[in-house]
Each structure stands twice: as C-alpha cells, then as structure tokens.
Amino acid sequence: MPIRVDHAERRSALADAVWRIVRRDGVPAASVRGVAREAGLSMGSVRHFFATQDDLLDFAMREVIDRAGKRIEAGAAARSAIAAAGRGVDAAMALLEQSLPLDEERLTEARVWAAFTAQMLSHPGMAAIRREADEGLRTICHDSLAGLAELGDVHASRDLALETERLWALLDGLTFHLLLDPVRTSADVVRTALRIHLGDLQGPAPG
Amino acid sequence: MPIRVDHAERRSALADAVWRIVRRDGVPAASVRGVAREAGLSMGSVRHFFATQDDLLDFAMREVIDRAGKRIEAGAAARSAIAAAGRGVDAAMALLEQSLPLDEERLTEARVWAAFTAQMLSHPGMAAIRREADEGLRTICHDSLAGLAELGDVHASRDLALETERLWALLDGLTFHLLLDPVRTSADVVRTALRIHLGDLQGPAPG
DNA sequence: CAAGTTCTAGCACAGCCGTGCTAGCGCTAT
DNA sequence: ATAGCGCTAGCACGGCTGTGCTAGAACTTG
Numbered sequence: 001m002p003i004r005v006d007h008a009e010r011r012s013a014l015a016d017a018v019w020r021i022v023r024r025d026g027v028p029a030a031s032v033r034g035v036a037r038e039a040g041l042s043m044g045s046v047r048h049f050f051a052t053q054d055d056l057l058d059f060a061m062r063e064v065i066d067r068a069g070k071r072i073e074a075g076a077a078a079r080s081a082i083a084a085a086g087r088g089v090d091a092a093m094a095l096l097e098q099s100l101p102l103d104e105e106r107l108t109e110a111r112v113w114a115a116f117t118a119q120m121l122s123h124p125g126m127a128a129i130r131r132e133a134d135e136g137l138r139t140i141c142h143d144s145l146a147g148l149a150e151l152g153d154v155h156a157s158r159d160l161a162l163e164t165e166r167l168w169a170l171l172d173g174l175t176f177h178l179l180l181d182p183v184r185t186s187a188d189v190v191r192t193a194l195r196i197h198l199g200d201l202q203g204p205a206p207g
Numbered sequence: 208m209p210i211r212v213d214h215a216e217r218r219s220a221l222a223d224a225v226w227r228i229v230r231r232d233g234v235p236a237a238s239v240r241g242v243a244r245e246a247g248l249s250m251g252s253v254r255h256f257f258a259t260q261d262d263l264l265d266f267a268m269r270e271v272i273d274r275a276g277k278r279i280e281a282g283a284a285a286r287s288a289i290a291a292a293g294r295g296v297d298a299a300m301a302l303l304e305q306s307l308p309l310d311e312e313r314l315t316e317a318r319v320w321a322a323f324t325a326q327m328l329s330h331p332g333m334a335a336i337r338r339e340a341d342e343g344l345r346t347i348c349h350d351s352l353a354g355l356a357e358l359g360d361v362h363a364s365r366d367l368a369l370e371t372e373r374l375w376a377l378l379d380g381l382t383f384h385l386l387l388d389p390v391r392t393s394a395d396v397v398r399t400a401l402r403i404h405l406g407d408l409q410g411p412a413p414g
Numbered sequence: 415c416a417a418g419t420t421c422t423a424g425c426a427c428a429g430c431c432g433t434g435c436t437a438g439c440g441c442t443a444t
Numbered sequence: 445a446t447a448g449c450g451c452t453a454g455c456a457c458g459g460c461t462g463t464g465c466t467a468g469a470a471c472t473t474g
Contacts, residue, residue, distance in 0.1 A: 004420065004471065026328060028235065031461065042423045043463090049421095053462065111328070118325025121233060121318070121386075134387070165384070165392070166400040172383050173376030180324075181341070185372070193373040199413025206406025211441065211450065238431065249453045250433090256451095260432065 011049050011059060014039055018060035019112050027115045030057065058129065061116050064109055065133045071106075072098045072140060088153035089198050092144045096194060099137055099171055101178050102187045110179055141168045148201065157205045170197055218256050218266060221246055225267035226319050234322045237264065265336065268323050271316055272340045278313075279305045279347060295360035296405050299351045303401060306344055306378055308385050309394045317386050348375045355408065364412045377404055 017039035021030045032053055036046045050056040075098035080091070101110035113133075120126040142164045148154040154163070174193065177185040224246035228237045239260055243253045257263040282305035287298070308317035320340075327333040349371045355361040361370070381400065384392040 044423050165396055169380030170377050173380030176379050189372055200407040203410050251453050
C-alpha cells in the first residue's frame with residue numbers, strides 16, 4: 001500500500017493556497033483550477049484530496065478558526081498569569097487583543113475570515129461554521145467580563161449579558177475598521193479604545 | 208425624439224431588482240441575465256440603461272447610500288428638536304439609531320450594503336464609494352459626540368477622536384450582529400447598549 | 415519481478431457569465 | 445405619411461466554472 005504523500009500535510013498546503021488566493025483576489029477566485037495553479041498541482045490532484053470545492057473551502061475555513069483558537073488559548077494562559085497578579089484589566093486586554101488583527105499575520109487571517117463571512121451571507125450552508133466561531137468570541141467576551149466582575153473591575157450594577165453584547169460588538173467593529181481602513185485605524189487607537197471601554201465598566205451603570 | 212420611458216424611473220426599477228436579488232441570493236447572483244429576469248426585461252433592455260454590469264451595480268449601491276443619507280438627514284431634524292429641549296442623549300440616540308438596521312426596511316438595506324461591502328474586499332474598484340459612505344457615518348458619530356460635549360453630556364476629559372472611533376466601531380459591530388444573528392440580537396438590547404455607551408461618556412475618562 | 419495502489423494529469427461536458435452586435439417594433443416629430 | 449429615434453429582444457462569442465471520468469506514472473508490497 002504505497003503512501004507517498006502525507007494527506008494532512010497536502011490538505012494543509014492546499015488550504016494555504018486557498019488562503020493566498022482569497023487574500024489576494026477574494027473567495028470567488030478560489031476555484032478548483034485556481035487553487036491547483038496556486039499550489040502547483042493539477043485539478044485532478046486537488047480533487048484527489050478534496051472531493052468537491054465545498055469540502056476544500058470548508059477545510060480552509062476551519063483552519064482559520066483553529067489557528068485563532070490556538071492563539072487565544074495561549075493568550076488565556078497569559079491572562080490567568082496577570083490575573084493572579086491582580087491586574088484584571090491588563091489580563092483582559094491581553095486576552096481580548098488576541099482576537100484583533102493587530103499584526104500582519106492576524107490581519108491576513110482576518111481578511112480571509114471576512115471574505116468567508118461575506119460568502120456566507122449568500123451561501124447559508126456555511127452559516128453553521130460561522131455561528132460556531134462567533135460563539136467562541138462571544139464566550140471569551142463573557143468570560144473576560146465575568147472574571148473582571150469577580151475582581152471587582154466591573155461594577156456590580158452592570159448587566160453582564162448586555163455588556164457582553166456591547167464588548168463583542170466593539171471588538172467586531174474594531175476588527176472591521178482595521179480591515180477596511182488600516183491606515184486610519186491604528187493599532188494604538190484600537191488598543192486605547194479597548195482599554196477605555198474596560199475602564200468605563202469599573203464605574204456604575206448609567207441611567 | 209420619442210421618449211417612452213422615464214430613464215430615472217427605469218434605472219431605479221432596475222436597481223430595485225438588483226436589491227431583491229442581492230438580498231435573496233447575494234451579489235454574485237446579480238448577473239445581467241438575472242437582473243433582467245427579475246425585472247421582467249430582456250438583457251438588451253437592461254444594457255440600454257446600463258452599459259456594463261459595473262455601472263448597474265454602482266448605481267444600485269449609490270441608491271443604498273442615498274436612501275440611508277436621507278433617513279439620517281430626517282433624523283437630524285428630530286435631533287435638533289430634542290436637543291433644543293435639552294435632552295442631549297435622547298437627541299443623539301434618535302440620530303444614531305437611524306444608522307442601525309432596527310426594522311425590516313433598514314435590515315434589507317443593511318443586507319444589501321453588507322453584500323456590496325463584501326464584494327469590495329476583493330474588488331478594490333468599489334472601495335471609493337464605500338469609503339465615502341464610511342466617512343458619512345463617521346462624521347455623524349463625531350458630530351453627535353461634539354454636540355453632546357457642548358451640552359456637557361460628554362465629559363471634558365474625554366478624547367473626542369478616540370470616542371468617535373469607539374462609538375463608530377460599536378455601531379458597525381451592532382449592525383454586524385443584527386445582520387448575522389437577528390434572533391439573538393434584539394432591537395431592545397442594541398438600543399440599550401447604545402444608551403449605556405452614551406451614558407458612560409458622561410463620566411470622566413478612566414485611567 | 416509482478417501486482418496493486420496512490421497519486422497525477424487533464425479531457426469532456428453542461429452550464430453559467432459579460433458583452434458586442436444586429437434586427438425589428440412602436441412611437442413622435444416633422 | 446414617413447423618416448428617425450428610443451427601446452426591446454436575443455443570438456453569438458470567448459471565457460470561465462465544477463465535476464465525472466479515464467489513463468498512465470510512480471512507488472510499495474508480496
């Protein structure tokens with residue numbers, strides 16, 4: 001039983017090719033032929049590892065989620081370290097920042113992710129995987145706020161569910177702006193905005 | 208010189224057809240043939256009013272902007288009325304709410320707009336028109352905050368440029384969530400989040 | 415060495431696409 | 445009435461798409 005190539009590796013390499021294309025020319029350009037050309041393979045080879053185009057794109061999408069998930073997991077370690085030192089806001093910042101495209105690598109990820117999300121708007125078959133990823137970020141927001149509340153860094157009068165939605169929306173909005181106008185939207189401004197936002201939560205809920 | 212149809216009207220009707228398709232099946236489905244079918248015309252007719260597909264989509268896009276612009280303009284009247292009564296936050300709410308897809312009509316607009324924005328990510332030719340619209344919303348955020356600051360409803364220690372970015376990002380994030388998960392994200396939650404956000408600005412900047 | 419399997423390569427098909435183009439219908443202004 | 449123009453209709457072309465399929469190369473195992 002001859003095994004010449006590592007399937008997992010090949011699939012990853014093809015996902016990489018998808019990324020490069022999507023980042024450069026958008027999802028519609030990620031045709032089977034295009035991916036094959038980008039990866040230096042033939043159409044037939046590509047289809048040997050992915051039966052249909054949907055399989056290919058689905059796999060490439062999941063790799064984005066996995067990558068971000070691992071990074072945030074790593075950030076969670078940093079978070080508990082800082083939290084142990086009693087600096088709640090710093091800990092939350094360290095964690096939440098990981099979800100923002102503040103460096104080149106994450107910007108690429110975000111671009112790819114945005115392109116996929118866009119596709120999803122008109123291709124509801126992909127909605128499930130997107131929903132799944134959303135849930136992840138939402139949970140991170142919620143857990144961060146819950147952690148801060150425990151430390152007294154979120155005022156007791158705050159509605160946690162509401163603040164979760166607000167923080168989540170802020171993060172998505174900031175990501176959006178970093179993506180669409182990285183010139184105007186600097187990493188510094190974004191970090192400061194996030195810090196101010198968390199700072200405000202220490203005060204009592206207005207109204 | 209026979210004039211049988213009103214050009215402006217026909218172009219609007221075609222833009223409407225584009226909207227319906229984009230909302231239902233996404234931008235890629237808005238082909239010349241598809242639009243013609245949706246509008247009950249032939250390909251040739253469509254191309255009589257729009258020389259190329261890009262012209263057609265560009266026109267349809269501008270109609271979204273115009274419509275939103277007019278609505279917000281109307282909201283501005285309401286704003287100054289309430290502002291005259293000294294209720295700054297209510298005035299700002301009335302204005303800013305207009306940019307959010309809180310009813311069916313605006314939800315449709317937002318869906319169409321999102322689809323176009325998505326397309327723009329990979330088709331930079333459309334970036335100009337998008338930038339233009341962004342500038343509009345950003346200005347509204349800035350002016351609202353400046354107005355509130357004058358009334359003393361934004362604390363003097365706040366950095367207006369930063370808060371503009373933060374409010375703008377929040378609005379875009381909320382729009383995003385209303386669009387992607389209208390079930391979970393209720394209009395009430397969104398309105399409350401916005402109100403809390405504005406309420407927080409009355410306090411001094413943290414840090 | 416031979417057999418068997420993985421992998422590569424790409425042709426073929428049906429179906430979209432945008433757009434150049436021609437042909438003709440129906441109205442209007444002369 | 446008739447010439448001319450606005451408008452409609454749709455064919456034709458070249459190019460792209462995903463995928464079913466066959467054929468053979470390359471390698472491992474028996």
